[in-house]
Amino acid sequence: MSAIDFSDPATIAFLTEALTAAGASGLEISWPGGRLRIVIATGNEAGVDVSVTPRPAPTAQPLVVVKAPMAGHFYPGSPSRQAATDRLPSVLAADILGFLRVGPLLLPLCAGRAGILTKQLAEPDALVGFGDPLFEIEPQS
Amino acid sequence: MIEIVETGPFNTVQDLGRPGYRDIGVSGSGAMDPLAVRIGNILVGNDEGAAGIEVQTFPFSLRFDRRTVFAVTGADGDPILDRLELLPWCAYTAEAGQVLELKHPPTLARAYVSIGGGLDVPSVMGSRSTSLRGSFGGNAGRPLVKGDRIALGDCANFAPVPANGLAVIEPAVALRDVFPDLVDGALPVRALPGGEHALFPNDGDAFWSQTWKISSRSDRTGYRLSGEPIKPTASVEMRSHGIVPGVIQVPPGGEPIVQMSDANTAGGYPKIAGVIECDLWRLGQARIGSRLRFVRSTHAEARAVEQAVARYVEDVRTTSEMVKRALKAMA
Amino acid sequence: MIATINSHAPLREILPATHGRARVSSIGARSFLLEAPGEFDLAAQRRIWALSQAVRGWRDIAEIVPGMTNLLTIFQEAPQDPDAVVARLLEAWDNARSIDLDGKTIEIPVHYGGEHAADLPALCDLARLSDREIVRIHHEATYRVFALGSAPGFGYLHGLDPRIYMPRKTVPSLKMAKGCVTIGGMQTGVAMLTGPNGWNSIGFAELQMFDPTSPKPAMMAPGDTVRFVPARIEL
Numbered sequence: 001m002s003a004i005d006f007s008d009p010a011t012i013a014f015l016t017e018a019l020t021a022a023g024a025s026g027l028e029i030s031w032p033g034g035r036l037r038i039v040i041a042t043g044n045e046a047g048v049d050v051s052v053t054p055r056p057a058p059t060a061q062p063l064v065v066v067k068a069p070m071a072g073h074f075y076p077g078s079p080s081r082q083a084a085t086d087r088l089p090s091v092l093a094a095d096i097l098g099f100l101r102v103g104p105l106l107l108p109l110c111a112g113r114a115g116i117l118t119k120q121l122a123e124p125d126a127l128v129g130f131g132d133p134l135f136e137i138e139p140q141s
Numbered sequence: 142m143i144e145i146v147e148t149g150p151f152n153t154v155q156d157l158g159r160p161g162y163r164d165i166g167v168s169g170s171g172a173m174d175p176l177a178v179r180i181g182n183i184l185v186g187n188d189e190g191a192a193g194i195e196v197q198t199f200p201f202s203l204r205f206d207r208r209t210v211f212a213v214t215g216a217d218g219d220p221i222l223d224r225l226e227l228l229p230w231c232a233y234t235a236e237a238g239q240v241l242e243l244k245h246p247p248t249l250a251r252a253y254v255s256i257g258g259g260l261d262v263p264s265v266m267g268s269r270s271t272s273l274r275g276s277f278g279g280n281a282g283r284p285l286v287k288g289d290r291i292a293l294g295d296c297a298n299f300a301p302v303p304a305n306g307l308a309v310i311e312p313a314v315a316l317r318d319v320f321p322d323l324v325d326g327a328l329p330v331r332a333l334p335g336g337e338h339a340l341f342p343n344d345g346d347a348f349w350s351q352t353w354k355i356s357s358r359s360d361r362t363g364y365r366l367s368g369e370p371i372k373p374t375a376s377v378e379m380r381s382h383g384i385v386p387g388v389i390q391v392p393p394g395g396e397p398i399v400q401m402s403d404a405n406t407a408g409g410y411p412k413i414a415g416v417i418e419c420d421l422w423r424l425g426q427a428r429i430g431s432r433l434r435f436v437r438s439t440h441a442e443a444r445a446v447e448q449a450v451a452r453y454v455e456d457v458r459t460t461s462e463m464v465k466r467a468l469k470a471m472a
Numbered sequence: 473m474i475a476t477i478n479s480h481a482p483l484r485e486i487l488p489a490t491h492g493r494a495r496v497s498s499i500g501a502r503s504f505l506l507e508a509p510g511e512f513d514l515a516a517q518r519r520i521w522a523l524s525q526a527v528r529g530w531r532d533i534a535e536i537v538p539g540m541t542n543l544l545t546i547f548q549e550a551p552q553d554p555d556a557v558v559a560r561l562l563e564a565w566d567n568a569r570s571i572d573l574d575g576k577t578i579e580i581p582v583h584y585g586g587e588h589a590a591d592l593p594a595l596c597d598l599a600r601l602s603d604r605e606i607v608r609i610h611h612e613a614t615y616r617v618f619a620l621g622s623a624p625g626f627g628y629l630h631g632l633d634p635r636i637y638m639p640r641k642t643v644p645s646l647k648m649a650k651g652c653v654t655i656g657g658m659q660t661g662v663a664m665l666t667g668p669n670g671w672n673s674i675g676f677a678e679l680q681m682f683d684p685t686s687p688k689p690a691m692m693a694p695g696d697t698v699r700f701v702p703a704r705i706e707l
Contacts (some may be wrong), residue, residue, distance in 0.1 A: 070471060096305075101310070103460035104453065104456050104460060105310075105464055106307075106309065106310060107306075107307065108231065109305065160534065163535060163546075164537045164620060165690035166620050166621045166623050166664070167624045266689060274665060277684040278684070333498050335497060379507075380512060380540040381619075384544070385544070385546060388499045405622060407622040412499065415500035415503070416500055418500050440554040444501070
């Protein structure tokens with residue numbers, strides 16, 4: 001899983017598009033190096049507010065985003081199992097955070113890195129596209 | 142090649158069975174849960190009828206000696222690959238040397254291991270399933286034992302599965318509209334009245350209304366049910382006739398027998414009913430000691446359920462091909 | 473194991489009690505059993521053979537299993553209209569003319585008596601005949617394969633002399649050897665599997681009558697004629 005620069009305009013544009021597609025009203029991402037806030041206004045005009053700490057703490061690691069491997073419906077937990085409602089924010093690399101459902105098939109979404117699960121970026125049952133961010137993990141080494 | 146590292150008795154190589162030879166006394170055999178075999182094979186990219194392993198005594202483990210795709214379907218419980226817990230009903234890639242372990246499932250009876258290319262045992266009379274009675278087919282006509290090594294078939298259209306696996310919504314969930322859940326802990330099993338149903342008093346009420354328990358004298362040949370014995374109003378024996386899995390016979394003792402995958406090909410006991418074919422996989426997943434009730438069904442209902450199952454299997458097949466293609470294109 | 477293994481279903485006439493009309497019943501949703509009315513005899517079986525030939529050609533049939541004056545038909549799927557299936561089967565039965573299958577003759581060398589003839593003394597008592605007489609009556613008769621079933625390659629043979637009738641055991645022998653030549657009620661046969669068996673053994677045959685790897689696995693087929701030839705008599 002590659003590190004993502006949330007101050008990168010391309011990333012912000014991508015997230016904005018994904019949020020609009022998912023019908024989300026906005027998101028707020030905080031990381032040790034800064035904070036990103038996107039607000040989707042009516043009329044699909046997005047307001048973006050990025051603040052980056054000039055000198056990030058040297059120990060901080062970039063956030064990891066679990067993305068959709070293809071288009072499908074997003075399921076945190078699993079449709080065939082009990083929904084993981086009380087999921088611990090601490091995750092291991094192999095932990096399954098949810099699934100992408102395509103028809104009767106399920107693509108498991110693994111954390112990929114050990115860390116703290118800080119955000120779920122899509123609503124349950126939302127239709128998401130290839131590459132859409134679904135979870136955010138703050139890695140812990 | 143795979144090697145059996147650990148196994149209980151009565152785990153066998155099975156496919157979808159050996160139909161077409163009942164007229165020479167050869168049982169159909171095949172998996173007790175054929176739906177699990179079909180779905181497992183589709184997930185790993187095999188023909189639906191490729192041979193896999195039916196595990197009904199646990200723990201069971203095997204070692205892969207080449208990189209291969211595999212899936213464990215059927216029973217509940219998480220398979221383990223080199224200490225890593227996996228999902229059931231999910232295809233993964235195993236590396237050479239990795240060991241797959243199956244522990245006792247929490248509620249169901251039989252797990253199926255499907256492997257890319259299928260198990261390359263000789264096809265006998267059109268099937269690779271093990272005939273335990275006839276001592277042929279499968280792996281030398283006998284159950285698997287520790288140390289057995291079984292060749293894998295060629296995997297010509299090897300489509301790698303995603304690193305995190307490719308899972309399916311299992312039949313019990315995807316088809317919950319047509320396969321009703323347990324009622325007071327008893328599995329509802331749909332059946333049609335059989336040839337001698339009229340010989341049982343009160344329209345067979347004692348049979349249909351009680352909860353039966355699957356006795357310990359049950360196996361792949363048939364399930365003996367324990368409960369309040371039922372007796373026909375007249376003692377009858379039929380001329381020997383062909384029978385199929387699902388037939389519910391009532392021997393003189395009054396406790397019914399449901400013939401299963403290794404069913405005898407001929408019988409003569411009175412038949413009170415016959416389980417509809419599309420419910421047999423659920424019965425195949427019912428454990429010794431579990432309870433069931435028979436529910437009177439119709440041909441129309443059986444046909445509707447058959448069609449729903451066929452649509453589901455077709456949906457899994459076309460979607461899994463599409464997903465594999467899409468993931469390959471995006472990789 | 474379910475104990476019905478090898479305890480071949482008996483011939484005793486009780487059902488069908490249908491007079492003149494064949495009876496069709498269901499097993500599950502895909503299988504239908506047609507039972508011929510009347511006596512258990514060659515005439516009825518010849519019509520079952522004719523019915524088998526007709527039904528085998530139906531497009532929606534998966535498999536057929538001829539039995540003793542009956543026929544099990546297994547369809548590929550649960551039929552839309554089961555009543556129409558029943559009507560089709562009854563019509564085919566009505567149209568079925570008696571045919572005689574052009575069977576081959578199989579000679580089975582038998583070692584009568586000896587260690588495998590565990591039930592011969594009891595049969596002598598029951599029939600009030602000497603062992604020599606029983607063996608003679610058994611091997612002088614000509615038998616007809618009515619149907620196969622119950623065990624791979626096992627033929628139900630019709631034609632036993634009523635003088636050597638012997639009912640099946642109420643408690644089966646736990647481990648009867650494959651190859652035992654047996655009498656069960658009004659039938660005789662050769663055990664195809666070693667295991668529990670309710671029939672009465674009077675001898676032993678070495679002949680292999682089933683080979684799963686052969687293109688034609690069963691030696692016997694319905695319509696075949698079978699003769700038992702004494703290879704050795706050890707009384």
